[in-house]
Amino acid sequence: MVRISKSDYVLGIKCPNALWFKKYRKDLESEKNQTVLDNGAYIGELACGRFLGGERITSKPWEDAAITQTKSAISANSHFIYEATLGTETGEYCAVDILRNNNDGTWDIIEVKSTSKPHDYHYLDASFQRYVFAKCGVNVRKCFIMTLNPEYVRHGDLDLEQLFSLHDVTEDLQDMETVQHEVDRIREILAGPELGIAISKTKCNKFYECGYKCHCWKDVPQYSVFDAFKGALADEVYSKYGADLHNVPAEVRNRQMHAGDIEAFLDNVDVINKDILHDFMNGLQWPLYFLDYESIMPAVPMFDNSRPYQQICFQFSLHVQRKPGGELEHYEYLHNDQTTDPRQGLIRKLIETIGNTGSVIVYNQGFEQGRNTEMARDFPEYTDQLQAINSRIVDLLIPFRERGLYRPCQNGSASIKQTLPAFVPEMTYANLGIHNGTEASDQFMAFMTGKQTSEQTKQMMNNLHEYCGQDTMAMVRLLDVIKAILGI
Numbered sequence: 001m002v003r004i005s006k007s008d009y010v011l012g013i014k015c016p017n018a019l020w021f022k023k024y025r026k027d028l029e030s031e032k033n034q035t036v037l038d039n040g041a042y043i044g045e046l047a048c049g050r051f052l053g054g055e056r057i058t059s060k061p062w063e064d065a066a067i068t069q070t071k072s073a074i075s076a077n078s079h080f081i082y083e084a085t086l087g088t089e090t091g092e093y094c095a096v097d098i099l100r101n102n103n104d105g106t107w108d109i110i111e112v113k114s115t116s117k118p119h120d121y122h123y124l125d126a127s128f129q130r131y132v133f134a135k136c137g138v139n140v141r142k143c144f145i146m147t148l149n150p151e152y153v154r155h156g157d158l159d160l161e162q163l164f165s166l167h168d169v170t171e172d173l174q175d176m177e178t179v180q181h182e183v184d185r186i187r188e189i190l191a192g193p194e195l196g197i198a199i200s201k202t203k204c205n206k207f208y209e210c211g212y213k214c215h216c217w218k219d220v221p222q223y224s225v226f227d228a229f230k231g232a233l234a235d236e237v238y239s240k241y242g243a244d245l246h247n248v249p250a251e252v253r254n255r256q257m258h259a260g261d262i263e264a265f266l267d268n269v270d271v272i273n274k275d276i277l278h279d280f281m282n283g284l285q286w287p288l289y290f291l292d293y294e295s296i297m298p299a300v301p302m303f304d305n306s307r308p309y310q311q312i313c314f315q316f317s318l319h320v321q322r323k324p325g326g327e328l329e330h331y332e333y334l335h336n337d338q339t340t341d342p343r344q345g346l347i348r349k350l351i352e353t354i355g356n357t358g359s360v361i362v363y364n365q366g367f368e369q370g371r372n373t374e375m376a377r378d379f380p381e382y383t384d385q386l387q388a389i390n391s392r393i394v395d396l397l398i399p400f401r402e403r404g405l406y407r408p409c410q411n412g413s414a415s416i417k418q419t420l421p422a423f424v425p426e427m428t429y430a431n432l433g434i435h436n437g438t439e440a441s442d443q444f445m446a447f448m449t450g451k452q453t454s455e456q457t458k459q460m461m462n463n464l465h466e467y468c469g470q471d472t473m474a475m476v477r478l479l480d481v482i483k484a485i486l487g488i
Contacts, residue, residue, distance in 0.1 A: 009092075014121070030211040047112040053080065054080025054082050055081050061093065067086055079100075081096075109144065116308055118145040123169060126169055163300070261412050276404030280404065284361075285392075287322040289319075290479075291354070294313070294316075295314060298310075303343075311371055312341075330469065351382065361479070364395065369393055434464060
């Protein structure tokens, strides 16, 4: 008998092909993100702290002992049961983060999620949980999804009552008949032959990016209809013409996201619009400050005056050019104290080095401006200075996004990780100790939470200096590219 868990249930609804792979093609399994798993476990533990005095099921949900322990705890009328686990006679099983006793013969299911609001697939999770527990004879009164409260602001010790929000989703769940129908459909699929690959821009990224995408998409060209067209339209074009853009007729290409991208790819030519480049350059004021932040985003606030999943800047790099053709100066801040909030030291150093006049050049202004706005809110004594910096920000992304300058090797993207190698191929992140912002954030979080050795921290600090400095130097070099094209 094939057992079906709640994650199997959700995956079977998202993509039956992927569920078949999960059950029978272990060779295709992708590596799990341990950071995400650890974060979820930590938040689950905190959530249990809001419901004290319960009994924890110590066996794993897929072990028969977990069901035996849960039945015993239910019979003992425990007030709360953490990781309560039950399974039906037909093989459906699940664990519930918190099973709450209403002391009237009914129980509430509380499913804890490390998000700031319930997501669509969370309702499927809870629907399956209610189905399994009801099938096992538990009288379920209500179902709740417990998330982090995005409005919570930490002051002192964590306030678990305020940190979490309980969402009553009882009336929003699939009914028992619907879940039974889905379970029957899933079992029929699992009893049959392999379904083969599935390729869909909308479905493969529905709820979350599918772990089997690298298998199903292995023959999709590096630049394909999925890069050139938006969601559902990309799927429609793919169904008619395949992934290869060479097969897409001209009248369909007219519906691409960025006019001219496909033609540049097919003809292997650069796109240059000097009017867009001139407009950008005319908006700059000297001196020029090239600014980049690195940040962490703790799910649970680590510092006073911070919220769940708030971006906390811990580093900046600032390259400065005082006049045309002038020498570059470099300034930076990198927090190195595990016990303190990085933001105030960063703000003070930034204000000290960024001057009062001149353009502040960033790549994707929403990020830096957003962080400045949040820091001004959380540290109002710096509001005027941070708002003044925001008023000077100029976005280097714009001339590339608007196709003032574009090369086919960018594969439809204007991100700096695509733009830089297209125009400055000698600058690469491949040989750096840190390759992207996610790695920078994960490693700094490991430092802040005491999960590094002193040698690891020393190496990380060196890598961060190099990585963030390259981000701002990249902007300097890309601006040089624009100036060279315009003959400035």
